[in-house]
Amino acid sequence: MSRFEILLPYYGDVQLMQDAVHSVLAQDGDDWRLTVVDDGQEPEVPGWFEALADPRVRYFRNEVNLGVTGNFNRCVELAEYEYLVLMGCDDLMHPNYLQVIRAALDRYPEAGLVQPGVVVIDGAGRPTESLADTVKRRLYAPRDPGPVLMSGEPLAMSLMRGNWLYFPSICWRTKAVQAARFRSDLGVIQDLAIVVDLLLAGESLALTPEVCFSYRRHAVSESSVTAFTGKRFEEARRFFRETADRLDAFGWHRAAAISRRFLSSRLHALSMIPAAGRRAGLRGIAAMLSHVAGLRV
Template sequence: MTEYDGRPPLLDIVMPYYGDVQMMQGAVRSVLAQTDAPWRLTVVDDGREPGVPEWFAELGARDPRVRYERNEHNLGITVNFQKCLDAADAGLVTMIGCDDEMAPDYVATVLGLYAAHPEVAMVQPGVEVIDDHGAVHEPLADRMKRSVFAPKAGGVQIMGGEELAASLLRANWMYFPSICWRTEAIKKVGFDPAFTIVQDLNVTLSLVKAGEKLAVSDHVCFRYRRHPASESSAQAVDGKRFREERSFFMAEAARMEALGWHRAARAGRRHLASRLHAATLVPSAAKRGDVASLRRLAGFALLPAKDSGKDAGRNTNSTRNGH
């Protein structure tokens, strides 16, 4: 851990918190262990776990870079995300998940990438996936991201425009909690309350359409936790996830056509990774004898949606929709 040297923060690390106390404390400790000091951590607590305010009060008394606030009532994921983003005023911001972990050189890495590439608005460092116990593992979805969809060039790659849009519409290979953003850029977009599943992709594509660029590094300095039984997994089984994804991809395809980005539009209409994800859930639904889920999943996997005026007209552009 590098002692605080009094410099104003160059990076705001914001954490929307709800859930497991031990994992949250592990995430906080990973921030405290950073080798570079110009960061500030803000935790916005959307839960009621006992002892948490007291733990942060003691921590904040020792380190003035740590700020904590507990919401008076539960705001929900999207509103709490926006509240965290609103709290950031340093030039850069990272929204770490409350169960993820930073390697000790995360801050040094992203600050170095921005120093070398001041033209970018987003930095995606290398990520390793961990399980509930903190062990490195790579589920099928992450193996596909890495081996099939993510950029293959080593070192640092600068991406933007239709190339990046098409790549992300084929498969969202980025890991949102690990991304470091230019604060001014992401605040112009914010979090759309209409979304629960594609929130991160909507933010990223809104910036890409606005002309912003991304730096992708293969230097691993972030640990992203993948839970076997998450809310998004349940939403996948009941079809909510894929309905939201399909509507979003078709609306984005129409907007890509309007920009003249025809390759990106085709990727949106095909939404390949989303359909592959649905296909991977078909065997488990069949094994359970869940006929309704089986039909839903097979439909999402086999039949890409057709363009529709309703979907194409949906407002998912880079405004903050009243936030």
Template structure:
């Protein structure tokens, strides 16, 4: 069984698309929990939608108070009870073979802590898109392989610190391992990378596969996009990479420490956001992005 935990913040239309993609899975070894973090803004419409589904493996949980993104992620981890789980984005799409392929990979690699299935990127209208960020991920930072590859140890840490090429909402986690570490509530954007690196230093292995079974939606209205333009993402990232570099050195992984101090992909990302910040005439954001990109 796979626990699909679905933290929800957006509109009902995209949520329905996400839920219907889960209902259309070819393998029924899944259980869906929707964690609605602000149901008051949407009234009763969303609750009525799930009541109308009447599906025995779908449950809808409105939060009594707004938890925020990281605490809602952690709630999903706390509630999971299946051996493996995923924290799907509320605007993403599972292609029909996602659950089946994930189970195949777990059965073939029973010691894996993380599974990265194949992903394609879609835009707001659902069409497949090619963005500079995703092209860079695949051509510069992601390992080149055909079929399936297993990575672990310092090599995996270095790879992710040079550029995080994973797609967090598509990842499958070994539940007991993610429960043992948990999300850092002080982080709002880069919390996934911190958690993954902690699992890697605990000895966890990642299995990556090239069969596309998941669609990751990228559009300008996401939290990560808005925080990038304001520069808040990079204020958080600066402190994160400084701390990670120190931890990697202490762990005896000097190459990973150097990669964290260099944080090349993150600096490049800051440079790409400068035009948008300047267009918004946000002097503070321009200063944050500039200082971050050039290492000050």
């Protein structure tokens, strides 16, 4: 019986995508299918999937570019099985990924999300530990690594302090994600937004410590203008303030207060001030400082 829809929204490096696909094909069992949705134009990709000729793999190419969030929603629309994984096209499943997820769902069948253990790798596939990941693990992640079931306002409070989830590694209940969908008005923080939607809808999260997924974190390029002009933080401010209002209306006042402070996002901007100064000069520094101060700009 098919149970897991592994979705791969693809755009970018062909070799990394192929490595991701091969990591999925190494999964055991006959209860899963891989669905790849190509949002790019690399000419060799359709032929590669045709030559792969694996009945466990479906391949689609979008007629027009949908962008990150649009392609996420397209993938979710195509999901037909009970659970889905929205995997990054440069990430890697370990051969035990589905074994870990099955065990977690056997333990917590009511869970709408499963967060397994993750190792972080760099662009070359080497284990790495960035400042962001150190902060996630030591400051924001639960002290109890699991197995544990989390839900309600305590989980919302934890995630508003700092998002310690690794979105591409999560297994989701398909109907829950299809009911929520990813917000088209968000370009960076849509992963946390949909988790908030699911928590408010009553879903719970199963946390299990066994490592079974490699999350690839690329270094932030100093040539990326959007990383240092403050646009990503404008979105974050808007999201956390809107979310605080929603949490207040739901009666989760402690979580709302934490969201309204958005401290982890402000600390992130603080850490980026030196790079912002090098790349965007005073404009970049001012953008980071305005977010650190929580200004309404």
